[in-house]
Amino acid sequence: MTALMDAVISPELFCDVFDAAPDGILLVDQAGRILRANAAMQRLSGHPAQQLQGQPLGMLLPAYLRDKHEQLVRNFFCRKQTRPMRAVAQLEIHRSDGSSVPVDIALGFLQLDGQEVAAAFIRDISDLRRLQEDMRHHAAHDSLTGLLNRWMFTQHLDQAVMRAQRIGRPMALLLLDVNDFKLINDSYGHSVGDQVLVEVARRLRAGLRAVDVLGRLGGDEFIVLLPDLWEVAQAQQVAAKLHRLLAAPWQLQGYAITVEASIGIACAPHDAQDGQTLMRYADMAMYEAKRQRHAQGVYYQPRMNRELQERKRLHDRLQRALEQGELQLHYQPQVDVVSGQIIGAEALLRWTDAELGVIAPDRFIPVAVSTGLIFPLGQWVLETACRQIARWLAQGLELRVSVNLSAQQFRQPQLAGLLQQTLARYAIPARLLELEITETEAMSDAEEARQVMQQLQALGVGIALDDFGTGYSSLAYLRLLPVSRLKIDRAFIGSIHTRPEDARLVQAVIALAHTLGLPVVAEGVEQPVQLEFLRLHRCEVYQGWLFSKAVPAATLGQLLLLQQAGQAQTLP
Known part of the structure; x- marks a missing residue:
């Protein structure tokens, strides 16, 4: 590529290099008209050579960039600065069928038939863009269920808590734990256990509004964000609905599976004014629901925090007693x-x-x-x-x-x-x-x-x-x-x-x-x-x-x- 830039080459060598190049190449005159397009560029744009030759380069650009691009071409010829790949972000060209292709572009100069022309080297980065999108998706989503993971869910949660404080309407956080999930894994195997989690995710999603946010914290724990509630009592209604949806039996690989969940509920701004505390309170309420076993949803209460501190103190003292021989x-x-x-x-x-x-x-x-x-x-x-x-x-x-x-x-x-x-x-x-x-x-x-x-x-x-x-x-x-x-x-x-x-x-x-x-x-x-x-x-x-x-x-x-x-x- 750099061998072509700012160089004078023979017509024969130029043609060979031009048509063999894997990236698209356009030669453009000072008026911004396409002089030549190699085979790779024809495939990339969907236009044959005769449809490109003599046309303004702007035909390949989004409409909102065309006027600006004409000025950029003039400036480019005035300053004559080469530009490497990866200097332009989020650039696309329009194909003949109306679709768009993300591209990267490098620019340089060469002499063609006694005149100086710009050489645009255009690379299709669709695979790279898909890889980047996949990486962004996996960074934010659970790989098994496709739900938001803990990190991305907390971003939504923090925004919802701030919105609840700003508009004065409550929001609720529901933390769900599948009861006896280990027994499912031990009885039927982890592949069935994974399918159970996928089905749990599907049923939870089916029971929520479009504005609600569903995530998986890991293992058999799921979390639901209910923004813009009229009253906190709505959270209990949603919890009961999700409890019913999960409890309905279904067949999986010949097994009759029944799932029951323990659901803890915490609300903002009533219970807490930040997402981290709200998650901690919902977790306490979930364990209270687990102790009650068949509760469809348990709200956080301040006594739960006191009881947790008491249990922690008992645990620490008991561990010390065991280590110190005080039992x-x-x-x-x-x-x-x-x-x-x-x-x-x-x-x-x-x-x-x-x-x-x-x-x-x-x-x-x-x-x-x-x-x-x-x-x-x-x-x-x-x-x-x-x-x-x-x-x-x-x-x-x-x-x-x-x-x-x-x-x-x-x-x-x-x-x-x-x-x-x-x-x-x-x-x-x-x-x-x-x-x-x-x-x-x-x-x-x-x-x-x-x-x-x-x-x-x-x-x-x-x-x-x-x-x-x-x-x-x-x-x-x-x-x-x-x-x-x-x-x-x-x-x-x-x-x-x-x-x-x-x-x-x-x-x-x-x-x-x-x-x-x-x-x-x-x-x-x-x-x-x-x-x-x-x-x-x-x-x-x-x-x-x-x-x-x-x-x-x-x-x-x-x-x-x-x-x-x-x-x-x-x-x-």
Whole structure:
């Protein structure tokens, strides 16, 4: 190209170079008329040579540029400055069929037949422009669903918040999380999971106005911007509509798929005056909706922020307590109904914080579950219980200890391996360890529970089905689960002497367990009349404050030694 610029060449060489060039070339005289066009330029413009020759160069330009271009040609010949490619932005030429082609252009001079002419080298940059557009699109959109990504959505959000403040009309932000999406991935595979997300995006888009903005934050989280509302109550109506659209079942690769979402709502300028805070508040409301499970949409409330700060403080203090060895296990004796002898104990976690005081498990366990701290916490409980079993064995005391497993622990794939390593580390018989899983968790996926329980049973540990009677067990599955014992929930035991229906229920559970060949443990026994009822109906074991609350290991050890010496007594 530069060899042609400002050069004098032979006509033969010029023709060869001119027609072989891959870029379009136009030779233009000082009046702006086209003298010659090479083959590439003819293809690019759609005009044959005879239609171009002698015509003003402006014929290839948009109409609004033609008058200005004539002056540019005159200035160009006066100054005679060459110009390289990429010096002009957003230039297009018009083709013969009326379409436009984005081009780049370089300019120079040469001598042709004794006169000085301008040489315009014109390059089709359609592929480059498409690549740039694709890059801009991918930078702003989610590659799977085509929705706006987090970055681009926040640009729309910031503008909407400012508009809401300016015009005095509210806007709302809806944050949606697909419930149990991991279960879909695990059950059907990630390809089906991806198609579910695409379908969720399609249904959400179908339920929104043209002015509404829909984005995907990542994973199974979607976000909706509702600008220019008349009242914030409209947001709840939209949330309910989206909830219904998502809940409608559909067939996907032969599977019947049903999706439910948790939706959190935050509004501006009522809740927050900036987009970042609004997203944080919508996220809090979404987690509140997830806790309520079937709520169609939950509005942010200031208490949620306070509760979040409290949970964060609990998490930080709990993590410190775990690292600093400030947690304790207490043990509640499990007692033979007939003999009154201690035959086991349930390990219960206790925490007294230097700043927060005594903190009940029902306050800090949910925090551990929601933050993932339940895994190291659960392993600490297992380790501590096994270590204590080993210490009692060293004293000549053999006692079975029950440890509660969270749903997250129960589902972790490496559970059996971790348990086997722990038992080996403390060299204790597996039969002295019993794991408790709630009936509700076991029956949420009975087949998965059966497989996990079989792995645990193969190690030799016992498995107790906890809180029995509070869930919805299928007897068909229950008889297949390798369970060692059933535990009747304290909610029923506490009222067996005042509510005949609860007494009948407890009696039926005991009879059912015996039919399945399973012993029964009754929790929460606090009064002699309750113990007498259990004895009458042949319940094997009980635990509760009637005999003892949960006590430190040393206290229970002393009681076991007294029992071994024939001097057993109940604890206050």
